[in-house]
Every structure is written in C-alpha cells, then in structure tokens.
Amino acid sequence: MSSQQENKGIVLKDVNLHYGDYHALRDINLNVAVGERVVVCGSSGSGKSTMIRSIIGLENHDSGHILIDGQELTADAKSQETIRRNVGMVFQQFNLFPHLTIAENCSLALKRVKKMAKGEAKDVVMKYLERVHIPEQAEKYPSQLSGGQQQRAAIARALCMQPKFLLFDEPTSALDPEMVNEVLDVMVEMAQDGMTMICVTHEMGFARQVADKMVFMNQGRIIESGDTVEFFENPKEERTRTFLNTILSH
Amino acid sequence: MDLTTMQDSILPLLSALPNTLMLTFVSVFIGFCLAIPFALGRLSKNKLIAQACYAYVYFFRSTPLLVQIFLIYYGSGQFVKALEAVGLWHFFREPWFCAILALSLNTAAYVCEIIRGGILSIPKGQWEAGQVLGLSRFDLFVQVIFPQAFRQALPAYGNEVIIMVKASSLASTITILEVTGVAEKLIAETFQPLEIFIVAGSIYLSLNFVLSQLFHLLEKRLNRYLPHGATRTN
Numbered sequence: 001m002s003s004q005q006e007n008k009g010i011v012l013k014d015v016n017l018h019y020g021d022y023h024a025l026r027d028i029n030l031n032v033a034v035g036e037r038v039v040v041c042g043s044s045g046s047g048k049s050t051m052i053r054s055i056i057g058l059e060n061h062d063s064g065h066i067l068i069d070g071q072e073l074t075a076d077a078k079s080q081e082t083i084r085r086n087v088g089m090v091f092q093q094f095n096l097f098p099h100l101t102i103a104e105n106c107s108l109a110l111k112r113v114k115k116m117a118k119g120e121a122k123d124v125v126m127k128y129l130e131r132v133h134i135p136e137q138a139e140k141y142p143s144q145l146s147g148g149q150q151q152r153a154a155i156a157r158a159l160c161m162q163p164k165f166l167l168f169d170e171p172t173s174a175l176d177p178e179m180v181n182e183v184l185d186v187m188v189e190m191a192q193d194g195m196t197m198i199c200v201t202h203e204m205g206f207a208r209q210v211a212d213k214m215v216f217m218n219q220g221r222i223i224e225s226g227d228t229v230e231f232f233e234n235p236k237e238e239r240t241r242t243f244l245n246t247i248l249s250h
Numbered sequence: 251m252d253l254t255t256m257q258d259s260i261l262p263l264l265s266a267l268p269n270t271l272m273l274t275f276v277s278v279f280i281g282f283c284l285a286i287p288f289a290l291g292r293l294s295k296n297k298l299i300a301q302a303c304y305a306y307v308y309f310f311r312s313t314p315l316l317v318q319i320f321l322i323y324y325g326s327g328q329f330v331k332a333l334e335a336v337g338l339w340h341f342f343r344e345p346w347f348c349a350i351l352a353l354s355l356n357t358a359a360y361v362c363e364i365i366r367g368g369i370l371s372i373p374k375g376q377w378e379a380g381q382v383l384g385l386s387r388f389d390l391f392v393q394v395i396f397p398q399a400f401r402q403a404l405p406a407y408g409n410e411v412i413i414m415v416k417a418s419s420l421a422s423t424i425t426i427l428e429v430t431g432v433a434e435k436l437i438a439e440t441f442q443p444l445e446i447f448i449v450a451g452s453i454y455l456s457l458n459f460v461l462s463q464l465f466h467l468l469e470k471r472l473n474r475y476l477p478h479g480a481t482r483t484n
Binding site: 144 | 373375376378379380381382383384385386389393394397398401472474475476
C-alpha cells in the first residue's frame, strides 16, 4: 500500500480519549485504506464504539490525530463539517427521525446540506431505497416499519449523502434475530460495491465474509489487528483467543 | 334566580368575547415566540445566558399575574418622564398594551419551561443522527428537534393556553372590557352577580371546551406516527 493511498483513507495516530477520569481510548493507531473493510470487535466497554464515534467527531479525542481523506479532525465546527461530508454513520438504534417519512428522512440532508432540488433529491432517495430493497416503504413513517427495515432505511439515509466512508456502530445489535440477515445482506452488497467501511459488530460470520482486516479491542486498546483469515485461524493474543472462543462457541 | 337578567346579559357578554379572544391569542402568540429563545437560553452552555433566562422564568412564575399587570400598568406611571424620553409612554399609558405585555411575558415563562422539557425529552441519538448527516445547528433544531419536542410538549402546552384564556380575565382590573370586565359592569347595573357570573362562566367554559377539543385533535394528528405517543423513549 502506498503512503498516498493511506493518506486518502482514515488514519488514527496515538489517539487518546478520557471521560473524566476514565481512560476510554488508549494510544489507538489504525489505518483504513480506501476500499478497505474493517471489522472491530471486543467485549462491551472495550472502547470500540467510542473509537468509531470519535472518527466522526461525536466524541472528541484529547490527544493524537485523526485524519480523514488527508484532513485533520478537530473539535472545531468547520473541521467536523468537512469530515462529515465524507463520512456517514449508521447507529445501533437507527435514529431515524420519527416525525418524517422514510423518504423525508433520506432527503432532509440532501436538501438542507447539499441544497439539492426536490426532484433531484427524490431520484437519489429512490435509488438508495432500491439499493436497500425497501422502495415501497418510502412514504411510510419509521414506526410503521420493522426493525430490519428501519435499519435499512437508516443505511439508505447515510448512503444518500454519498459518503466515501461509512461507519457502523453495532448495526444489528438492536434487531430481532430474524431481521439480522436482511441488514447484513445489504451491508455485504455494499462491501462488494467497494464501499470503505468500518463496522463494530459481533456478527463474526459477516466479519469472515467481508472484512479485509479485523481489529480486536480490550480496555480501550487495540490488542490485535490484522488480516481476517489470520485473525480467526491463528490469533496471536491470549485475550483474542478467549474472546473468539466465547463468541464462536455456540 | 332571575332568568330575564341572564338572558339580557348574554348578548353584551358575548360581544365582549372578541376582546377576550384578542387578549388571549395575541399574548399566546407573542409568549410562544419569546419562549423558544428563552428555552434555548435555559439550555445554553453559556452560564450567564442560562442564568439570566432562569431568573426571568423564576420571576414570572413566582409572582402573581395580577401583581405583574399592576406593576406594568400602575408602575409605568411612576416613570412617565423616562418613558416619554425613550418614546414608550405612548404604549405604556394604554391598558391594552400593558395587559398584553404582562400576559405575554407571564406565559412566555411557563411555555419556556414546557418547551425546555420537550427538548430534553428528545433522545440524544436524534441530535447525533442530525449532526452526522452534516445538518447545521439551525436546521437540526428547526427540522428535527423542535418538531418532536413540540409534539412531546403539546399536552402541557394545551393546558397553558386554556390557563391563558382564564388569565385574560385579570385584564378587567385595568379597565379592559373583556368578558369579565363587562360582567362586572353589568353587575354594577343590575346587582345580580350570580346570574351574570353564571353566563360569563359559561362563555369561558364553552370557549375552553372548543380549545381542548382542538388540542386533542392536533395531538392525535401530530402523534399519529410517533411510537408510544408522548411516553416514547429511545
């Protein structure tokens, strides 16, 4: 990988983050190249959510550097605005706007941020709702959809902004088991289309299928990261092995 | 009970209804417009702004509306020179102006708290989803947070509007002839307070019946698609 390619991706350099006295992220170093799919795993409280939230400025790191597409992310509003034009995020709780229809959820930022005309925005919205296989839900409100459909709508909403990078924070953890696959299928399709993705997830089947790189976190540190096959077949760290055994044992 | 007095009082009392409506709705409108910036001020990270807004709310919620009306109407009379100098005496000598000012400032304090509660009830994830999409703070508030906060606040807000209908009767104490003012005038002429207050009371009752039904409909319509209505958590 050339260094220029690296500069175009997501780079975290010695990132630290505290909540009061609690040291949530410790010396995080991570490179995600354009087109790469990274899955982050680890037990709860290991800092994985905090890490991807810090990449889009929802948490402010207190030391180190976060570079996205060569631009440094700081607590400054201008910097966050620039970063968020390139990075999208999908949340565990979907966070759709309940008072707006699915189509309005998707078109809001197109109209308000990208200043797109109504008709043009509608075309973009329908294109991405088709991509997540719910074009027929466009005029419904979030509460009228199943959990799986809501999460796919949230993915479509993120895709509408045509981000270069997409972050997923446990996108299937709030779903009933029978709805997990419909969301994972959409994510696999996106991965196949070449989207750069960082996913925090416990879905190890999905990870094996799409991830180029695995990252394992524990107590705010990245303990192990590397090639997916290597990670599953031959984990180096004892803590990783224990984690994989627990999560894969049933 | 004298039914003729009651019958005779209906028309004069009803003819005062537009004044009651005017006092109420002009104040409710101004109060609402003031309440939004006050609510945002209360939630501001800037301590000075937050405390100034709290002081305002504290003052207007902790003193009787009647006292506020008197302070503005009679109190301004003490400062005629100063008010003339800034060109405001023209307004302050009008009872209508003083009544609407007092009612507006009073309701703004309550509505500020109602809206603040509504804003606080919106889950953090809604703010984050808007931020991540790149919405400006203004768009995020206007398009995402406020419409939901208002829906949450609607039952309490409907209550406040009904309270305002009744509070407008205090304007009668500074010579305004709204429903209660006219009732007092008629009582002075007929010496039959029971009959006349029954009619006046019925007018307020009917007006508030219509208002509460309207709010009920609005609530049902706006909350149609909100999961679990007003108790939604996320």
